[in-house]
Amino acid sequence: MRRSMLFIPGNTPSLIVNGDILGADSIILDLEDAVSPAEKDSARILVRNTLKHLGLKGCEIVIRINPVDTDFWYKDLDEIVPHKPDAIMLPKVNGPEDVKKVSEYIAGIEEKCGMEKNTVKIITLIETTMGVENAFHIAGCDERVIAMFLGAEDLTADLRCVRTKEGAEILYCRQRLVTAARACGVDVYDTPFTDVEDIEGLYKDARFAKALGFTGKVSISPRHVEGINEVFSPTKAEIEYAHEVLDIIEEAKRMGRGVVSLRGKMIDAPIVNRAKQVIEMEKAIYGGTDHE
Amino acid sequence: MKIVKNAVAGTLESSDAYVQVEPNEAGIEIVLESVVLTQFGDDIKASVMEVLAENEVTNAKVSVNDRGAIDCTIRARVETALKRAQGDL
Numbered sequence: 001m002r003r004s005m006l007f008i009p010g011n012t013p014s015l016i017v018n019g020d021i022l023g024a025d026s027i028i029l030d031l032e033d034a035v036s037p038a039e040k041d042s043a044r045i046l047v048r049n050t051l052k053h054l055g056l057k058g059c060e061i062v063i064r065i066n067p068v069d070t071d072f073w074y075k076d077l078d079e080i081v082p083h084k085p086d087a088i089m090l091p092k093v094n095g096p097e098d099v100k101k102v103s104e105y106i107a108g109i110e111e112k113c114g115m116e117k118n119t120v121k122i123i124t125l126i127e128t129t130m131g132v133e134n135a136f137h138i139a140g141c142d143e144r145v146i147a148m149f150l151g152a153e154d155l156t157a158d159l160r161c162v163r164t165k166e167g168a169e170i171l172y173c174r175q176r177l178v179t180a181a182r183a184c185g186v187d188v189y190d191t192p193f194t195d196v197e198d199i200e201g202l203y204k205d206a207r208f209a210k211a212l213g214f215t216g217k218v219s220i221s222p223r224h225v226e227g228i229n230e231v232f233s234p235t236k237a238e239i240e241y242a243h244e245v246l247d248i249i250e251e252a253k254r255m256g257r258g259v260v261s262l263r264g265k266m267i268d269a270p271i272v273n274r275a276k277q278v279i280e281m282e283k284a285i286y287g288g289t290d291h292e
Numbered sequence: 293m294k295i296v297k298n299a300v301a302g303t304l305e306s307s308d309a310y311v312q313v314e315p316n317e318a319g320i321e322i323v324l325e326s327v328v329l330t331q332f333g334d335d336i337k338a339s340v341m342e343v344l345a346e347n348e349v350t351n352a353k354v355s356v357n358d359r360g361a362i363d364c365t366i367r368a369r370v371e372t373a374l375k376r377a378q379g380d381l
Contacts, residue, residue, distance in 0.1 A: 014307035
Protein backbone atom coordinates (compact mmCIF):
# COMPACT_ATOMS: atom_id res chain seq x y z
CA MET A 1 0.00 0.00 0.00
CA ARG A 2 1.36 3.36 -1.01
CA ARG A 3 -0.86 6.38 -0.31
CA SER A 4 1.68 9.04 0.57
CA MET A 5 5.15 9.60 -0.85
CA LEU A 6 7.40 12.14 0.85
CA PHE A 7 10.41 13.85 -0.71
CA ILE A 8 13.53 14.10 1.46
CA PRO A 9 16.65 15.93 0.19
CA GLY A 10 19.38 13.37 -0.46
CA ASN A 11 22.19 15.41 1.05
CA THR A 12 20.57 16.38 4.36
CA PRO A 13 21.39 13.80 7.05
CA SER A 14 19.16 15.38 9.72
CA LEU A 15 16.09 14.71 7.56
CA ILE A 16 17.19 11.35 6.21
CA VAL A 17 17.76 9.77 9.63
CA ASN A 18 14.17 10.54 10.60
CA GLY A 19 12.70 9.53 7.24
CA ASP A 20 10.97 6.44 8.52
CA ILE A 21 9.11 8.08 11.41
CA LEU A 22 7.27 10.75 9.45
CA GLY A 23 4.26 8.59 8.63
CA ALA A 24 4.72 8.38 4.87
CA ASP A 25 4.11 5.05 3.17
CA SER A 26 7.06 5.80 0.92
CA ILE A 27 10.01 8.19 1.20
CA ILE A 28 11.80 9.54 -1.83
CA LEU A 29 15.47 10.32 -1.20
CA ASP A 30 16.15 12.99 -3.79
CA LEU A 31 19.38 13.16 -5.77
CA GLU A 32 17.92 15.53 -8.37
CA ASP A 33 16.47 18.99 -7.70
CA ALA A 34 17.24 19.04 -3.98
CA VAL A 35 20.97 18.61 -4.63
CA SER A 36 23.23 21.18 -6.33
CA PRO A 37 25.48 19.93 -9.14
CA ALA A 38 28.58 20.42 -6.97
CA GLU A 39 27.15 18.12 -4.29
CA LYS A 40 25.84 15.27 -6.46
CA ASP A 41 28.81 13.07 -5.53
CA SER A 42 28.33 13.71 -1.83
CA ALA A 43 24.58 13.03 -1.88
CA ARG A 44 25.04 9.86 -3.91
CA ILE A 45 27.46 8.42 -1.35
CA LEU A 46 25.29 9.51 1.59
CA VAL A 47 22.18 7.91 0.11
CA ARG A 48 24.12 4.75 -0.74
CA ASN A 49 25.37 4.54 2.87
CA THR A 50 21.86 5.14 4.14
CA LEU A 51 20.59 2.16 2.15
CA LYS A 52 23.60 0.05 3.15
CA HIS A 53 23.79 0.81 6.87
CA LEU A 54 20.78 2.69 8.22
CA GLY A 55 17.99 0.21 7.56
CA LEU A 56 15.02 2.59 7.45
CA LYS A 57 12.02 0.48 8.46
CA GLY A 58 8.29 0.60 7.96
CA CYS A 59 8.24 2.55 4.72
CA GLU A 60 9.15 2.00 1.11
CA ILE A 61 12.46 3.56 -0.03
CA VAL A 62 12.51 5.24 -3.43
CA ILE A 63 15.50 7.11 -4.84
CA ARG A 64 14.92 9.94 -7.32
CA ILE A 65 17.92 9.87 -9.63
CA ASN A 66 18.92 12.54 -12.14
CA PRO A 67 17.31 12.59 -15.60
CA VAL A 68 18.77 10.80 -18.60
CA ASP A 69 19.80 14.05 -20.30
CA THR A 70 22.47 14.58 -17.60
CA ASP A 71 25.77 12.82 -16.88
CA PHE A 72 24.63 11.94 -13.37
CA TRP A 73 21.93 9.28 -13.79
CA TYR A 74 24.13 6.24 -14.43
CA LYS A 75 26.52 7.23 -11.62
CA ASP A 76 23.48 7.42 -9.34
CA LEU A 77 22.41 3.93 -10.40
CA ASP A 78 25.93 2.49 -9.99
CA GLU A 79 25.93 3.51 -6.34
CA ILE A 80 22.29 2.89 -5.47
CA VAL A 81 21.03 -0.22 -7.28
CA PRO A 82 23.38 -2.74 -5.57
CA HIS A 83 21.77 -1.79 -2.25
CA LYS A 84 18.28 -2.70 -3.43
CA PRO A 85 16.03 0.31 -2.98
CA ASP A 86 12.38 -0.56 -3.55
CA ALA A 87 12.26 1.67 -6.61
CA ILE A 88 14.05 4.29 -8.66
CA MET A 89 12.11 7.42 -9.53
CA LEU A 90 13.10 8.58 -13.00
CA PRO A 91 12.38 12.28 -13.60
CA LYS A 92 11.57 14.09 -16.84
CA VAL A 93 10.45 10.97 -18.70
CA ASN A 94 9.51 12.00 -22.23
CA GLY A 95 8.91 8.60 -23.76
CA PRO A 96 9.40 4.83 -23.44
CA GLU A 97 12.99 5.08 -24.68
CA ASP A 98 14.01 6.95 -21.50
CA VAL A 99 12.59 4.16 -19.34
CA LYS A 100 14.14 1.42 -21.49
CA LYS A 101 17.56 3.05 -21.27
CA VAL A 102 17.44 3.14 -17.48
CA SER A 103 15.85 -0.30 -17.14
CA GLU A 104 18.59 -1.89 -19.25
CA TYR A 105 21.27 -0.16 -17.21
CA ILE A 106 19.66 -1.39 -13.97
CA ALA A 107 19.48 -4.93 -15.43
CA GLY A 108 23.24 -4.83 -16.05
CA ILE A 109 23.92 -3.88 -12.42
CA GLU A 110 21.50 -6.51 -11.12
CA GLU A 111 23.24 -9.20 -13.16
CA LYS A 112 26.69 -8.04 -12.07
CA CYS A 113 25.63 -8.06 -8.40
CA GLY A 114 23.89 -11.43 -8.58
CA MET A 115 20.51 -9.87 -7.88
CA GLU A 116 17.24 -11.32 -9.10
CA LYS A 117 16.11 -9.68 -12.33
CA ASN A 118 13.65 -6.79 -11.88
CA THR A 119 14.40 -6.47 -8.15
CA VAL A 120 14.50 -2.70 -8.50
CA LYS A 121 11.31 -1.13 -9.84
CA ILE A 122 10.79 2.19 -11.63
CA ILE A 123 8.39 5.03 -10.89
CA THR A 124 8.20 7.41 -13.82
CA LEU A 125 7.93 11.13 -13.14
CA ILE A 126 5.94 12.79 -15.88
CA GLU A 127 6.61 16.53 -15.93
CA THR A 128 6.83 17.49 -19.59
CA THR A 129 4.16 17.92 -22.24
CA MET A 130 5.82 15.19 -24.29
CA GLY A 131 5.70 12.88 -21.27
CA VAL A 132 1.99 13.53 -20.77
CA GLU A 133 1.19 12.82 -24.41
CA ASN A 134 3.25 9.59 -24.26
CA ALA A 135 1.84 8.53 -20.86
CA PHE A 136 0.15 5.32 -22.06
CA HIS A 137 3.26 4.11 -23.87
CA ILE A 138 5.44 4.97 -20.87
CA ALA A 139 3.18 3.22 -18.35
CA GLY A 140 3.20 -0.04 -20.28
CA CYS A 141 6.69 -0.07 -21.75
CA ASP A 142 8.61 -2.07 -19.17
CA GLU A 143 7.76 -4.55 -16.43
CA ARG A 144 9.80 -2.56 -13.92
CA VAL A 145 7.34 0.32 -14.13
CA ILE A 146 5.05 0.14 -11.08
CA ALA A 147 3.72 3.69 -10.96
CA MET A 148 3.57 7.12 -12.56
CA PHE A 149 3.79 10.45 -10.82
CA LEU A 150 2.66 13.79 -12.20
CA GLY A 151 5.02 16.69 -11.52
CA ALA A 152 3.07 19.87 -12.14
CA GLU A 153 5.73 22.50 -11.47
CA ASP A 154 8.01 21.68 -14.42
CA LEU A 155 4.96 20.70 -16.44
CA THR A 156 3.26 24.08 -16.16
CA ALA A 157 6.51 25.75 -17.16
CA ASP A 158 6.53 23.53 -20.25
CA LEU A 159 2.84 24.32 -20.87
CA ARG A 160 3.72 28.01 -20.53
CA CYS A 161 0.94 28.62 -18.05
CA VAL A 162 0.72 29.72 -14.46
CA ARG A 163 0.48 27.05 -11.77
CA THR A 164 -2.53 27.72 -9.56
CA LYS A 165 -3.89 26.17 -6.38
CA GLU A 166 -7.13 25.32 -8.18
CA GLY A 167 -5.21 23.39 -10.83
CA ALA A 168 -7.51 23.95 -13.81
CA GLU A 169 -4.40 24.21 -16.01
CA ILE A 170 -3.36 20.61 -15.22
CA LEU A 171 -6.79 18.92 -15.27
CA TYR A 172 -6.24 17.35 -18.69
CA CYS A 173 -2.78 16.12 -17.67
CA ARG A 174 -4.09 14.62 -14.44
CA GLN A 175 -6.88 12.78 -16.23
CA ARG A 176 -4.62 11.60 -19.02
CA LEU A 177 -2.12 10.20 -16.54
CA VAL A 178 -4.76 8.44 -14.46
CA THR A 179 -6.30 6.87 -17.55
CA ALA A 180 -2.94 5.75 -18.96
CA ALA A 181 -1.78 4.30 -15.65
CA ARG A 182 -5.04 2.46 -14.98
CA ALA A 183 -5.12 1.10 -18.53
CA CYS A 184 -1.68 -0.40 -17.93
CA GLY A 185 -2.40 -1.60 -14.40
CA VAL A 186 0.09 0.63 -12.59
CA ASP A 187 -0.40 3.05 -9.71
CA VAL A 188 -0.58 6.80 -10.25
CA TYR A 189 0.41 9.65 -7.91
CA ASP A 190 -0.68 13.24 -7.91
CA THR A 191 1.60 16.28 -7.87
CA PRO A 192 2.59 17.80 -4.48
CA PHE A 193 0.51 20.60 -3.00
CA THR A 194 3.21 23.20 -2.60
CA ASP A 195 1.71 25.57 -0.01
CA VAL A 196 3.08 23.92 3.10
CA GLU A 197 1.05 26.09 5.49
CA ASP A 198 -2.34 25.59 3.81
CA ILE A 199 -3.58 22.34 5.33
CA GLU A 200 -7.20 22.99 4.31
CA GLY A 201 -6.03 23.49 0.72
CA LEU A 202 -4.06 20.25 0.93
CA TYR A 203 -7.16 18.30 1.94
CA LYS A 204 -9.19 19.86 -0.88
CA ASP A 205 -6.49 19.13 -3.47
CA ALA A 206 -6.02 15.55 -2.23
CA ARG A 207 -9.76 14.84 -2.24
CA PHE A 208 -9.98 16.11 -5.82
CA ALA A 209 -7.05 13.90 -6.85
CA LYS A 210 -8.71 10.89 -5.22
CA ALA A 211 -11.95 11.66 -7.03
CA LEU A 212 -10.06 11.65 -10.35
CA GLY A 213 -8.68 8.18 -9.62
CA PHE A 214 -5.19 8.81 -8.29
CA THR A 215 -3.76 6.11 -5.99
CA GLY A 216 -2.16 8.68 -3.71
CA LYS A 217 -0.27 11.92 -3.60
CA VAL A 218 3.32 13.04 -3.30
CA SER A 219 4.36 15.58 -0.68
CA ILE A 220 7.28 17.92 -0.20
CA SER A 221 6.43 18.47 3.47
CA PRO A 222 5.99 16.04 6.38
CA ARG A 223 3.09 18.28 7.47
CA HIS A 224 1.04 17.03 4.52
CA VAL A 225 1.55 13.31 5.07
CA GLU A 226 -1.21 12.80 7.63
CA GLY A 227 -3.80 14.53 5.45
CA ILE A 228 -2.81 12.55 2.38
CA ASN A 229 -2.97 9.26 4.28
CA GLU A 230 -6.40 10.17 5.63
CA VAL A 231 -7.85 11.16 2.27
CA PHE A 232 -6.51 8.11 0.44
CA SER A 233 -7.58 5.62 3.11
CA PRO A 234 -11.02 4.03 2.88
CA THR A 235 -13.60 5.56 5.22
CA LYS A 236 -15.30 3.56 7.98
CA ALA A 237 -18.49 3.49 5.89
CA GLU A 238 -16.57 2.24 2.82
CA ILE A 239 -14.99 -0.53 4.89
CA GLU A 240 -18.33 -1.59 6.37
CA TYR A 241 -19.94 -1.64 2.95
CA ALA A 242 -17.06 -3.66 1.50
CA HIS A 243 -17.47 -6.28 4.22
CA GLU A 244 -21.20 -6.41 3.58
CA VAL A 245 -20.58 -6.91 -0.15
CA LEU A 246 -18.19 -9.79 0.39
CA ASP A 247 -20.43 -11.35 3.04
CA ILE A 248 -23.45 -11.30 0.74
CA ILE A 249 -21.42 -12.71 -2.14
CA GLU A 250 -20.29 -15.59 0.08
CA GLU A 251 -23.85 -16.19 1.18
CA ALA A 252 -25.06 -16.17 -2.44
CA LYS A 253 -22.43 -18.74 -3.36
CA ARG A 254 -23.57 -21.01 -0.53
CA MET A 255 -27.19 -20.62 -1.57
CA GLY A 256 -26.37 -21.13 -5.24
CA ARG A 257 -27.75 -17.75 -6.25
CA GLY A 258 -26.26 -16.04 -9.30
CA VAL A 259 -27.58 -12.54 -8.82
CA VAL A 260 -27.51 -10.67 -5.50
CA SER A 261 -28.42 -7.21 -4.36
CA LEU A 262 -27.47 -5.10 -1.35
CA ARG A 263 -29.23 -1.97 -0.14
CA GLY A 264 -31.37 -2.09 -3.27
CA LYS A 265 -28.45 -2.23 -5.71
CA MET A 266 -27.31 -5.18 -7.79
CA ILE A 267 -23.84 -6.38 -6.78
CA ASP A 268 -21.81 -6.99 -9.92
CA ALA A 269 -18.15 -7.77 -10.56
CA PRO A 270 -16.81 -4.18 -10.44
CA ILE A 271 -18.45 -3.64 -7.03
CA VAL A 272 -16.95 -6.88 -5.74
CA ASN A 273 -13.52 -5.92 -7.06
CA ARG A 274 -13.79 -2.52 -5.43
CA ALA A 275 -14.81 -4.14 -2.14
CA LYS A 276 -11.78 -6.44 -2.29
CA GLN A 277 -9.50 -3.43 -2.88
CA VAL A 278 -11.00 -1.64 0.13
CA ILE A 279 -10.51 -4.67 2.36
CA GLU A 280 -6.93 -5.08 1.16
CA MET A 281 -6.31 -1.47 2.19
CA GLU A 282 -8.07 -2.03 5.50
CA LYS A 283 -5.77 -4.96 6.21
CA ALA A 284 -2.70 -2.97 5.23
CA ILE A 285 -3.68 -0.01 7.42
CA TYR A 286 -5.45 -1.57 10.38
CA GLY A 287 -4.65 -5.28 10.11
CA GLY A 288 -8.30 -6.04 9.34
CA THR A 289 -9.92 -9.43 9.11
CA ASP A 290 -9.39 -11.71 6.17
CA HIS A 291 -12.53 -12.75 4.29
CA GLU A 292 -10.91 -15.54 2.31
CA MET B 293 44.37 6.03 -3.33
CA LYS B 294 46.83 8.93 -3.20
CA ILE B 295 45.68 12.20 -1.67
CA VAL B 296 46.96 14.92 -3.96
CA LYS B 297 45.04 18.02 -2.87
CA ASN B 298 42.97 19.50 -0.08
CA ALA B 299 39.26 18.68 -0.18
CA VAL B 300 36.20 19.02 2.02
CA ALA B 301 32.79 17.37 2.31
CA GLY B 302 29.71 17.73 4.50
CA THR B 303 28.37 20.65 6.46
CA LEU B 304 28.33 22.04 9.99
CA GLU B 305 24.58 21.47 10.28
CA SER B 306 23.11 19.31 13.01
CA SER B 307 23.41 15.56 12.35
CA ASP B 308 26.13 16.16 9.75
CA ALA B 309 29.93 16.24 9.81
CA TYR B 310 32.37 18.57 8.06
CA VAL B 311 35.41 16.67 6.87
CA GLN B 312 38.67 18.14 5.56
CA VAL B 313 41.32 15.96 3.93
CA GLU B 314 44.86 17.13 3.24
CA PRO B 315 47.97 15.44 1.82
CA ASN B 316 50.33 14.18 4.50
CA GLU B 317 53.82 12.71 4.23
CA ALA B 318 53.93 10.87 7.54
CA GLY B 319 51.07 8.39 7.62
CA ILE B 320 47.55 9.00 8.93
CA GLU B 321 46.66 11.89 11.22
CA ILE B 322 43.09 12.27 12.48
CA VAL B 323 41.87 15.44 14.19
CA LEU B 324 38.40 15.07 15.70
CA GLU B 325 36.04 17.62 17.16
CA SER B 326 32.69 16.30 18.24
CA VAL B 327 29.77 17.15 20.45
CA VAL B 328 29.94 13.54 21.62
CA LEU B 329 33.72 13.22 21.79
CA THR B 330 33.76 11.67 25.26
CA GLN B 331 31.10 9.09 24.47
CA PHE B 332 31.89 8.19 20.86
CA GLY B 333 35.29 9.67 19.99
CA ASP B 334 37.03 6.31 19.71
CA ASP B 335 34.19 4.84 17.61
CA ILE B 336 34.26 7.79 15.21
CA LYS B 337 38.03 7.53 14.79
CA ALA B 338 37.69 3.80 14.16
CA SER B 339 35.09 4.45 11.44
CA VAL B 340 37.37 7.05 9.81
CA MET B 341 40.24 4.57 9.87
CA GLU B 342 38.05 1.92 8.27
CA VAL B 343 37.09 4.21 5.40
CA LEU B 344 40.74 5.14 4.89
CA ALA B 345 41.67 1.46 4.80
CA GLU B 346 38.84 0.59 2.38
CA ASN B 347 40.17 3.28 0.04
CA GLU B 348 43.82 2.24 0.56
CA VAL B 349 44.83 5.65 1.87
CA THR B 350 48.08 5.47 3.84
CA ASN B 351 49.07 9.14 3.99
CA ALA B 352 46.51 11.82 4.84
CA LYS B 353 45.48 14.33 7.45
CA VAL B 354 41.73 14.00 8.13
CA SER B 355 39.96 16.64 10.22
CA VAL B 356 36.41 15.81 11.28
CA ASN B 357 34.06 18.33 12.87
CA ASP B 358 31.16 16.13 13.94
CA ARG B 359 27.82 17.75 14.70
CA GLY B 360 26.14 14.64 16.02
CA ALA B 361 26.22 12.63 12.79
CA ILE B 362 25.42 8.94 12.80
CA ASP B 363 28.06 6.49 11.67
CA CYS B 364 26.94 6.07 8.07
CA THR B 365 26.94 9.85 7.59
CA ILE B 366 30.49 10.23 8.92
CA ARG B 367 31.65 7.41 6.68
CA ALA B 368 29.93 9.03 3.68
CA ARG B 369 31.50 12.43 4.31
CA VAL B 370 35.00 10.96 4.77
CA GLU B 371 34.68 8.90 1.59
CA THR B 372 33.46 11.92 -0.40
CA ALA B 373 36.31 14.10 0.85
CA LEU B 374 38.85 11.39 0.01
CA LYS B 375 37.52 11.00 -3.52
CA ARG B 376 37.52 14.72 -4.03
CA ALA B 377 41.10 14.92 -2.71
CA GLN B 378 42.30 12.46 -5.32
CA GLY B 379 40.42 14.36 -8.01
CA ASP B 380 38.37 11.51 -9.48
CA LEU B 381 34.87 12.94 -9.01
